[in-house]
Amino acid sequence: MTLVVAFQMDKDVVVGKDVSVKFIQEAQIRGHTVFFFTPSQLAIKGTVPIANACLVTVESGALKFGGVQELFLENVNIIFIRQNPPFDMRYITSTYILEKLKNPLIVNNPKFLRDCTEKLLPLLFHDFIPSTLITEDYSMLQDFYREHEDIVLKPLYSYGGNDVMRVKDGIDIKVIVALMVEKYGCPIVAQKFIKxxxxxxxxxxxxxxxxxxxxxxxxxxxxxxxxxxxxxxxxxxxxxxxxxxxxxxxxxxxxxxxxxxxxxxxxxxxxxxxxxxxxxxxxxxxxxxxxxxxxxxxxxxxxxxxxxxxx
Known part of the structure; x- marks a missing residue:
């Protein structure tokens, strides 16, 4: 059976370095029809989720895009949510829109993409995580630092190692905390450094x-x-x-x-x-x-x- 597949993803993907392209290639091999749209091309018209999407294929090592057309997402069989963070309000809004869909299989479920953020979800499995504190309160972070002496600080909703910092030897973290909170507008993850x-x-x-x-x-x-x-x-x-x-x-x-x-x-x-x-x-x-x-x-x-x- 030929399926209709859609990928919500960033446009600046690199063929040969992105998993999404591998998924598109395999869908193409299986004879499926594949559409592409970015988060900014997603919309809800009245109560109907739609996207300004284009057909996409992988040819000669490059992504080839067709003309833009209005795609009624309820008619799509499988939708992939593949854009990178930041996990901001634009990202969250896209999950609310896609969550309204009843017919498609969505990889991954948009409601739980929103609810199960990547640095918070491990906290459900306390037997397997290092000593962790998540807050933007400087005094609590300072107490955690005093307790462990060697820690890692990272923004809660970033990715790819951005602004991950190790602090030790009594380095003052006040400026680090202030700058990180100002830049990302979210709490900080502090964890005991694992040697x-x-x-x-x-x-x-x-x-x-x-x-x-x-x-x-x-x-x-x-x-x-x-x-x-x-x-x-x-x-x-x-x-x-x-x-x-x-x-x-x-x-x-x-x-x-x-x-x-x-x-x-x-x-x-x-x-x-x-x-x-x-x-x-x-x-x-x-x-x-x-x-x-x-x-x-x-x-x-x-x-x-x-x-x-x-x-």
Missing amino acids: NINDDKRILLLDGKPIGVFKRKILSAGEIRTNLRVGSVPEPAELSDRDRNICLAIEHKLTEKGLIFAGIDVLDGYLIEINVTSPCGILEVNRLYNMCLEKKCWDCFEEKFYAKCNS
Whole structure:
């Protein structure tokens, strides 16, 4: 059966570096019709969610876009929400609009994208997280700093390692806190610094179960961020017993909330983030293990869609 598929995503994606493009390619291989629109092209007309969308294909290593047309999103079979944070009011508004849809399967469920933000969701699994404080109150952050002496500060709703900072040796955090709150307008995540920073894994989860894992190795001296976008490199890895226990602990929550595709960050056995907005890692797993994870993912997406149709 040919499906109608739509991707809500950023326009500045790079073919060969973006998971969304892999999903588009695989949809194309399966004969599905694929549309593209950005969050700014989403609308609700009266009570009807629509988008100014265009057909998209992958040709000769590039995305090719057709003309813009009004797309009634209730007529789409599967919708992917794949734009990157920031998790701001524009992002939140798009989830409210998409949440009104009844017919499409949406990857991931917009209500729970909104409710289950990536740095807050791990707090539900307190047995697996490092000592954590989330606030913008300077006095509480200062007390946490005094207690642990070596901590990491990061904005709650940013991504990709932006403005992640380690503070230790009695460095005054007052200016850091003030600047971060002013820049992002949200609370700060403070966590006890984990020394074994080269034991950092990205684990990909499909319908709550692990389908791929790799380690992110830091190359730059003095760097603490393991994000690939700041220069870390992927290396093969295996799931430890602790990793498997984390996956088992969060599986039900992910499947219950319709968070079909996710990526978790595990640092030295501690659950740091549960990425559900636009998880990456498929390209790295494919290269490291000679796999085509996008095929496995699409098998799951189609199965979920047909099950929804028959429910």
